[in-house]
Amino acid sequence: MTIRAVVKGVGHYLPERVVPNSEFEKTIDTSDEWIRSRSGIERRHFAAEGQTTSDLATRAAKAALEDAGLVPDDIDALVLATSTADFTFPSTATMVQASLGMTRGYAFDVQAVCAGFVYALSNANALIVSGQAQRVLVIGAETFSRLMDWSDRTTSVLFGDGAGALVLVAENGKGTPDDRGILSSDLHSDGQYKDLLYVDGGTSTGTTGHLRMQGKEVFRHAVEKLAATAHAALEKAGLSSGDVDWIVPHQANLRIIKGTAQRMQVPMDRVVVTVQDHGNTSAASIPLALSVGKERGQIKQGxxxxxxxxxxGLAWGSVVIRW
Incomplete structure (x- = not known):
């Protein structure tokens, strides 16, 4: 028998405030057409004043637990991917743990920016496979609107806030690609590219800072590296692109999503796309898209x-899951 980390529940939360592209036309030199043509984004959600990353994460976690038919104290571990922590410390995960009323187990953050959720999934899978946990709540949550330089027309229009969550539960499998659960993962990072996408603040400056990005260079790396890591993860699982029912990519840019799908030879009608409604929600984008994909009736068991x-980072990676 092989232990598998099987998805038992999924949920998401989006702040109430919806910001259409037209809102940016009032303050910077841009237009709805310019934003749509370059990113595919039409609108995004922004957190309310005083609404924190842990608030969003807690709402998504509750939805995932309800979907799984579990309560907080059924959970052994909580892994939260975020780059917009409420505080330097304690971890946002422990704050969500307290908000949920989870009185047992352990909680910790994972920080790999937009790749954070695939890193968190891989860590959660390792906890389950190694026997350190039976049930793990995995969350991606961000309030990237707090990091924007609102005078920068190239970045401020791209990002949004939100949260998504999965509940993973240990189950026995046969050790074949037909098993339900996480079948493989593939993770990478290369710090020599740190200047392509970063926030110019932290303990080195004593400020929160703003997001800075070399968009063309990030785009070039993204399509190549995303297709390569997806192929590598599929190969580890003994599968190929032809076996894929759904690609659920990081929702950063529609052109990147299309380019990656083309390289993988997977048609766009087998790609879950939410970027038009959410913008780039960093570590929250994949769990948000998984939850929306299930809600739409796209992603089904098996x-x-x-x-x-x-x-x-740059940091990148992929995870293969049999739903």
Whole structure:
């Protein structure tokens, strides 16, 4: 028998405030057409004043637990991917743990920017496979609107806030690609590219800072590296692109999503796309898209799902899941 980390529940939360592209036309030199043509984004959600990353994460976690038919104290571990922590410390995960009323187990953050959720999934899978946990709540949550330089027309229009969550539960499998659960993962990072996407603040400056990005260079790396990591993860699982039911990519840019799908030879009608409604929600984008994909009736039990993401670091990776 092989222990598998099987998805038992999924949920998401989006702040109430919806910001259409037209809102940016009032303050910077841009237009709805310019934003749509370059990114595919039409609108995004922004957190309310005083609404924190842990608030969003808690709402998504509750939705995932309800979907799984579990309560907080059924959970052994909570892994939260975010780059917009409420505080330097304690971890946002422990704050969500407290908000949920989870009185047992342990919680910790993972920080790999937009690749954070695939890193968190891989860590959660390792906890389950090694026997350190039976049930793990995995969350991606961000309030990237707090990091924007609102005078920068190239970045401020791209990002949004939100949260998504999965509940993973240990189950016995046969050790074949037909098993339900996480079948493989593939993770990478290369710090020599740190200047392509970063926030110019932290303990070195004593400020929160703003997001800075070399968009053309990030785009070039993204399509190549995302397709490569997805193929590598599929190969580890003994599968190929032809076996894929759904690609659920990091929702950063529609052109990147299309380019990656083309390289993988997977048609766009087998790609879950939410970027038009959410913008780039960093570590929250994949769990948000998984939850929306299930809600739409796209992702069904038994489907083979490939998630892939790239973010600052550069950090990138993919996870193959039999839903």
């Amino acid at each position: 489907d083979l799902v490939v998630t892939e993401a790239i973010g600052g």
